[in-house]
Amino acid sequence: MNNNKEEQLNNVLYSMKGAPKAKPPTQLFTKIEQELASQSKVIQLKQLSIVAAALVGLLILNLWTIQALQQNRQLSTQKQSNNPNISLMSNYKIYQ
Amino acid sequence: MNVNAEELLSRIAAEDRQAFQQFYQLFAEKVFNTALSYTQNLQDAEEVTQDVFTSIYQAAANFKAKAAVNTWVYRITVNKSINFIKKKKRLTLFQLNYTQKEQTDFEHPALILENKENAKLLFQFIESLANKQKTAFILSFVEDLPRQEVANIMGISLKAVESLLQRAKKNLRSKLEKSYPNRRI
Numbered sequence: 082m083n084n085n086k087e088e089q090l091n092n093v094l095y096s097m098k099g100a101p102k103a104k105p106p107t108q109l110f111t112k113i114e115q116e117l118a119s120q121s122k123v124i125q126l127k128q129l130s131i132v133a134a135a136l137v138g139l140l141i142l143n144l145w146t147i148q149a150l151q152q153n154r155q156l157s158t159q160k161q162s163n164n165p166n167i168s169l170m171s172n173y174k175i176y177q
Numbered sequence: 178m179n180v181n182a183e184e185l186l187s188r189i190a191a192e193d194r195q196a197f198q199q200f201y202q203l204f205a206e207k208v209f210n211t212a213l214s215y216t217q218n219l220q221d222a223e224e225v226t227q228d229v230f231t232s233i234y235q236a237a238a239n240f241k242a243k244a245a246v247n248t249w250v251y252r253i254t255v256n257k258s259i260n261f262i263k264k265k266k267r268l269t270l271f272q273l274n275y276t277q278k279e280q281t282d283f284e285h286p287a288l289i290l291e292n293k294e295n296a297k298l299l300f301q302f303i304e305s306l307a308n309k310q311k312t313a314f315i316l317s318f319v320e321d322l323p324r325q326e327v328a329n330i331m332g333i334s335l336k337a338v339e340s341l342l343q344r345a346k347k348n349l350r351s352k353l354e355k356s357y358p359n360r361r362i
């Protein structure tokens with residue numbers, strides 16, 4: 082009885098040993114090729130979006146710099162016009 | 178076969194689609210059957226196989242001749258299969274009854290009727306093994322690979338493979354014995 086049980090246990094444990102292999106579906110390679118083709122498109126789109134993001138970043142940086150420069154200029158001209166003490170000549174008695 | 182496969186890989190790295198098709202023909206059956214042993218579902222095995230070959234195509238340039246191509250392909254397949262199962266378990270967490278039913282009903286498509294019942298029982302219990310024991314068992318007793326190659330694929334010593342197999346067989350035996358009164362084993 083025990084030997085029989087042991088044999089049956091072994092039959093289950095080694096039931097796949099030397100068993101024939103299952104065949105993959107015939108259309109699987111076509112599917113893989115399609116997947117690869119779609120992935121290369123995705124990569125291109127990804128690269129494009131990275132380039133676009135970099136360009137937008139550069140544009141924003143440029144605009145910010147121009148704005149900052151303009152503000153700086155305005156401030157310096159305002160300072161100059163608001164300051165009454167500044168004059169080109171401090172002594173008008175030239176011929177003394 | 179390995180020299181040829183290495184050459185094919187270097188051609189695949191140069192985006193040679195014909196070489197890729199040849200490579201697929203060499204390894205498709207191995208990849209598909211290994212994935213089938215893990216997923217126990219034809220559609221899932223197909224998905225894993227697709228994922229494995231897509232990765233091989235993209236990583237062909239990174240292949241290092243230190244390992245045999247066969248070992249490299251099996252390693253990718255094992256990792257992809259384990260990740261697929263993890264992902265599927267996460268996704269179907271709320272549909273638990275569906276996945277359990279699907280897995281216990283698995284019948285290997287290539288088996289003859291005589292072995293079908295035994296294999297069905299075996300796959301049902303393989304499912305409950307820890308990942309390392311499962312990998313050692315599948316590669317040794319389902320894929321029929323030599324122990325040294327199993328060790329290379331798993332990145333462990335021959336001794337460690339033997340110990341994993343002993344534990345796997347012990348666990349499977351105790352589970353099969355417990356089911357003994359209910360089944361004709």
